[in-house]
Amino acid sequence: MAKDVILAADLGGTPLAPDELAAIPDFAGIKKEIWGKFPGAIARKTFRPGEIILREGESGTTAFYLLSGSVEIFVNNPVARVESRRRPHRLTKITNYIKGLPERQQGRPARTHIPIDAAVDLPLDNPIATLEAGELFGEMAALAALKQEKLKRPKFYPRSATVRAKGEAVVLEMLPNILNNVLYNAAAFKEKLNQGYRRRALETHLRSVPAFAGLSREFLEHLRERAELVDFQPGQTICRQGEVADCFYLIRMGFVKVSQEFPGGEMVLAYLSRSSYFGEMGLLPSAFRVRARGTAAGQIAECALSREQLICGRSAEGERALAIPWDEYLSREHFEMRAEGRQVRVRRLPSGRNPISFRQQPLDSFLVSPGESFLAGGTTFEVLEDPFQAGRRTATCSAVDYVQLVRIKAEDFAGMLDRFPEVNAAITEVARARRQMDNQLLSRVQTLSVNDFLKQELMQGQNLLLLDLGKCTRCDECSKACAATHQDGVTRLIREGLRFDKYLVATSCRACMDPLCMMRCPVGSIRRKESLDIVIEDWCIGCGNCAADCPYGNINIVNLLGGDGRQKAEPRPKAVVCDLCVEYPEPNCVRACAHGAAIRVEPTKYFAQELAGFQLAVPAAKPAAGSSVDRPAAAEEQKAPEKAAETRIISNIADLLPLLPRLKVRSGPRPGSVLQLRYPSTSFGRAPEADYRFADDEKMSRLHCQIVCENNRFVLRDLNSTNGTLVNGNQVSEMDLRPGDVVVIGQLEVEFVAGQTP
Amino acid sequence: MIVDRSHSRWMLGCAALGLGSTAAYVFYALRAPNGPSGGSPAGLAFAFAGAGLIGFECLLSLRKKYPASPLGRVQTWLRAHIWLGLLSLLLILFHAGFRWGQGLALLLMWLFAVITASGVFGLVLQRYLPRRITELAPRETLYDQIPQVIRLLRMEADERVEFVTADLGVDDGEPAALYAGGKKFYFDAAQRKSAAEKVEAERQKRKASPQIAVDEEAGRALKAHYLQEIRPFLALRPSGFARRLFHNPGAVSAYFQYLRTIMPVASHDVLRDLEAICEERRQLAVQARLHRWLHGWLYVHVPLSMAFLVLTAVHAVLSLRY
Numbered sequence A: 001m002a003k004d005v006i007l008a009a010d011l012g013g014t015p016l017a018p019d020e021l022a023a024i025p026d027f028a029g030i031k032k033e034i035w036g037k038f039p040g041a042i043a044r045k046t047f048r049p050g051e052i053i054l055r056e057g058e059s060g061t062t063a064f065y066l067l068s069g070s071v072e073i074f075v076n077n078p079v080a081r082v083e084s085r086r087r088p089h090r091l092t093k094i095t096n097y098i099k100g101l102p103e104r105q106q107g108r109p110a111r112t113h114i115p116i117d118a119a120v121d122l123p124l125d126n127p128i129a130t131l132e133a134g135e136l137f138g139e140m141a142a143l144a145a146l147k148q149e150k151l152k153r154p155k156f157y158p159r160s161a162t163v164r165a166k167g168e169a170v171v172l173e174m175l176p177n178i179l180n181n182v183l184y185n186a187a188a189f190k191e192k193l194n195q196g197y198r199r200r201a202l203e204t205h206l207r208s209v210p211a212f213a214g215l216s217r218e219f220l221e222h223l224r225e226r227a228e229l230v231d232f233q234p235g236q237t238i239c240r241q242g243e244v245a246d247c248f249y250l251i252r253m254g255f256v257k258v259s260q261e262f263p264g265g266e267m268v269l270a271y272l273s274r275s276s277y278f279g280e281m282g283l284l285p286s287a288f289r290v291r292a293r294g295t296a297a298g299q300i301a302e303c304a305l306s307r308e309q310l311i312c313g314r315s316a317e318g319e320r321a322l323a324i325p326w327d328e329y330l331s332r333e334h335f336e337m338r339a340e341g342r343q344v345r346v347r348r349l350p351s352g353r354n355p356i357s358f359r360q361q362p363l364d365s366f367l368v369s370p371g372e373s374f375l376a377g378g379t380t381f382e383v384l385e386d387p388f389q390a391g392r393r394t395a396t397c398s399a400v401d402y403v404q405l406v407r408i409k410a411e412d413f414a415g416m417l418d419r420f421p422e423v424n425a426a427i428t429e430v431a432r433a434r435r436q437m438d439n440q441l442l443s444r445v446q447t448l449s450v451n452d453f454l455k456q457e458l459m460q461g462q463n464l465l466l467l468d469l470g471k472c473t474r475c476d477e478c479s480k481a482c483a484a485t486h487q488d489g490v491t492r493l494i495r496e497g498l499r500f501d502k503y504l505v506a507t508s509c510r511a512c513m514d515p516l517c518m519m520r521c522p523v524g525s526i527r528r529k530e531s532l533d534i535v536i537e538d539w540c541i542g543c544g545n546c547a548a549d550c551p552y553g554n555i556n557i558v559n560l561l562g563g564d565g566r567q568k569a570e571p572r573p574k575a576v577v578c579d580l581c582v583e584y585p586e587p588n589c590v591r592a593c594a595h596g597a598a599i600r601v602e603p604t605k606y607f608a609q610e611l612a613g614f615q616l617a618v619p620a621a622k623p624a625a626g627s628s629v630d631r632p633a634a635a636e637e638q639k640a641p642e643k644a645a646e647t648r649i650i651s652n653i654a655d656l657l658p659l660l661p662r663l664k665v666r667s668g669p670r671p672g673s674v675l676q677l678r679y680p681s682t683s684f685g686r687a688p689e690a691d692y693r694f695a696d697d698e699k700m701s702r703l704h705c706q707i708v709c710e711n712n713r714f715v716l717r718d719l720n721s722t723n724g725t726l727v728n729g730n731q732v733s734e735m736d737l738r739p740g741d742v743v744v745i746g747q748l749e750v751e752f753v754a755g756q757t758p
Numbered sequence B: 001m002i003v004d005r006s007h008s009r010w011m012l013g014c015a016a017l018g019l020g021s022t023a024a025y026v027f028y029a030l031r032a033p034n035g036p037s038g039g040s041p042a043g044l045a046f047a048f049a050g051a052g053l054i055g056f057e058c059l060l061s062l063r064k065k066y067p068a069s070p071l072g073r074v075q076t077w078l079r080a081h082i083w084l085g086l087l088s089l090l091l092i093l094f095h096a097g098f099r100w101g102q103g104l105a106l107l108l109m110w111l112f113a114v115i116t117a118s119g120v121f122g123l124v125l126q127r128y129l130p131r132r133i134t135e136l137a138p139r140e141t142l143y144d145q146i147p148q149v150i151r152l153l154r155m156e157a158d159e160r161v162e163f164v165t166a167d168l169g170v171d172d173g174e175p176a177a178l179y180a181g182g183k184k185f186y187f188d189a190a191q192r193k194s195a196a197e198k199v200e201a202e203r204q205k206r207k208a209s210p211q212i213a214v215d216e217e218a219g220r221a222l223k224a225h226y227l228q229e230i231r232p233f234l235a236l237r238p239s240g241f242a243r244r245l246f247h248n249p250g251a252v253s254a255y256f257q258y259l260r261t262i263m264p265v266a267s268h269d270v271l272r273d274l275e276a277i278c279e280e281r282r283q284l285a286v287q288a289r290l291h292r293w294l295h296g297w298l299y300v301h302v303p304l305s306m307a308f309l310v311l312t313a314v315h316a317v318l319s320l321r322y
Helices: A002-007 A018-023 A090-099 A139-150 A176-183 A187-208 A217-226 A410-417 A421-444 A450-454 A477-485 A545-549 A588-592 A634-644 A653-659 B005-031 B041-058 B060-065 B074-096 B103-136 B143-165 B195-208 B216-233 B240-245 B249-262 B265-296 B298-321
Strands: A042-047 A052-054 A063-068 A071-074 A128-131 A162-165 A169-174 A228-232 A237-239 A247-253 A256-262 A265-272 A288-293 A300-305 A310-313 A321-323 A335-340 A343-348 A356-358 A361-363 A365-368 A373-376 A379-385 A396-399 A403-409 A464-468 A494-500 A503-507 A526-528 A534-536 A556-561 A571-576 A598-601 A616-619 A647-650 A662-667 A674-676 A681-685 A705-710 A713-718 A725-727 A730-732 A734-736 A742-745 A748-753
Touching (some): A187 A247, A217 A403, A217 A410, A265 A526, A300 A321, A343 A356, A477 A588, A588 A598, B005 B074, B103 B298, B143 B195, B216 B240, B216 B265, B265 B298
Antiparallel strands (some): A042 A169, A228 A403, A247 A403, A256 A265, A288 A379, A335 A343, A356 A361, A356 A373, A373 A379, A464 A598, A526 A534, A681 A705, A705 A713, A713 A734, A725 A730
């Protein structure tokens, strides 16, 4: 059925013969034989002034090319009204405080334009624009339909705006196969479209990035000329988590999935659409750290390294100096280091007497990459990436459908950073915020296999609204509070849904790990905030895609009255979803429940008892904390715990996890993070089946080693790995781990840390 | 609200205040030359304190109107409402000197007694009825939606029976939803037919002739049982006979067990569906009844409280002025 719709349909209008198409100047270079392969796939239509060509919200599978005339393109749905600039009266302030109304946010809105399926975006305060001859619109809907042809029940893409002929307009309406197989392959036509985008929309997109908001026209002109337009096919990976980030992307067309890998699985952070952006980390200047280690224990020093000179020596002084007092083979000021691009330049100073050895050669000047080391005197110097500033991708981005991106390379940007220090500061702040969010997400995501939890619908969400039916008097105050909270007076909460034990899982946003609702919004109005709450912006056109895609029915399309007081209010469809009352200290449905029946929980912790399928007997005595070097006699140690230990049966996984030891990452991916051990075993390796997978670690075997809990001991076993497993510097095949032991697995160095005492 | 350990602070606090008030009252009553009086300084003090608490009690409905207010959670306000309400009863009794008075004062005392009693009654109901609803009506829905759900159940039942009997000859008016006997239809661009048109075609086909083959006598029997016994129970207000027929889960089960013995096997799927529909209808009736009990006391408590507040003001003005 879908195939018939896409490849052959009655378009109406006047079908054009290959000769006629080849004669159109805009299609110069496309041979008529190529047109001949798609008979009936393109038709000419003429529209009178004022006639509607397409309406927002309607399903569509065709694209339009404006041959002559002009059209108006606009969003018919009302957007947020302009707030009064008058300061509220004191009494109003008091009553607003008592009512608990949030303060109005001052400053610029996050978005100034509404992204639509055309060569131009619409200004938020006046969502109307004009398209002239030679411009294309509706291409996203057409390409999305192309992707659906294999599906039994295709999900057609709604029109993102209404198009109306301004004067007499002649358009070519075409099926997606024409767009994809003919026009996009014609270099001249493609270049024309790209130039149109650069001229009309690119500057708006660039200014929508907060870090670029204050850039001068000169800088924007510079970026506009250097920006590349690159295409990606559905499913293609754009960038991977952990890769060196060397460019920044703006989305011109299509949807991009942004996801992160955690020890417990993958989490989709967002689906980004047109005029969104990602990869600001790629614009950061490189930042490194240098770590110096001597031959004896305790001889260690570390320092940050940037493009400024860093002097290293036995008694180097000053702010930009790294002193190595223990090494008598180093001169007072022996060598200097500075960052050059993605590497570090090391240069021996004239005062440095002894040579510096790098890759087993004595050198006076050389470039070191992150992860490499060199020897000066008796000290090893290792160059590391600064974990807080390193330009590494923090997420994997992949194309959901046909995606076109604007790529800006870091080298094009770097030269201007000195002239615009505020941009440098803005990007650094973004990186810091991303890193902080990263750490917060890592601590929120459970370390047990997410796949197990995904089998139960409840676990897909991270935040459930539960109603305790033993306490709920069915007064509906929660729903009334929700309706009172939102200006449109529509409740996002429906007191119906799945029942789990004595709880009702109310129909309310679950903040899913994979927010499918975000995948097909034609105007980018549904998005995820940093706190992972889903919000739907005012310019939603009510197409219903998000409501259809939400697997739990938590998004509803309602008719809301619009108008700004000067025109008659008409009901318009809009999507509404619970946003966890982001503007308030806590969800108002919970706050309004007089009986304490409404609670917000994280399901994996709350339902842990139901999910736990195993029990662990743990000794009541505190595990002996010893250094990795000093060990009491093993035989005596094994006898003593059996006498003194009591056992407790732990069934609740939430109680169990804190008792298990952990591994603190000292170096390698995500240094400083903590890896939770699992029960009864935890495996490490590059293979997908490993509990902790480090796919990029070339020194780690596919299944490198595992840590097994046996008889209240935690035993490390090497699984015949190529490079071996080290404990406290010694290669082992099997060893009981004690708190404080340092384990090296490939490039990963971790410290074994005791769990909490019960 | 369930009164449990989390109320202990309120209990202890109000108990302490109550004891203090009692001690003050006893001291005052023993020393008063003509006995305790509402117009004495101590009596007036008790009156103002009690009236103040009563005024606060009436603010609960206002608090519920602004759920985001930073002035404490609604749960906290309800706890205050309960315990301070009981304390205010004590204070008013102290004000009145445990006399019921005459005229307006007598009316006020009776009103207050009824209000307090209805509040305590409501508290008891709230402890037990939510659990009963959960146990007895697992298929419950939103109370306001019960009529709509019943209507949809009836339509669904009609549709199921028509698979066996063809057209039943009943008409419920414009269907709120489109049913097609469990099939799903999508827009077919090639045929350019909407889902509604396809569903209507399916519905007409079902009404025209039976889709499940059973002998004519069995079909007539099912139609008769359905129209005379089952369908009346699926009305918004079922008759007494229908209610008695399906008064508990056992009765529903027994009825359909009987039907399964007289109807051919081909129709047993339909009978199973009808049994589920009737059981859901029965549970909705239970839910509605328990919901009315759970909230009905408010129709006494709230209006009387408003009346009491107004009359208290009148009483205060009259007492102080005259």
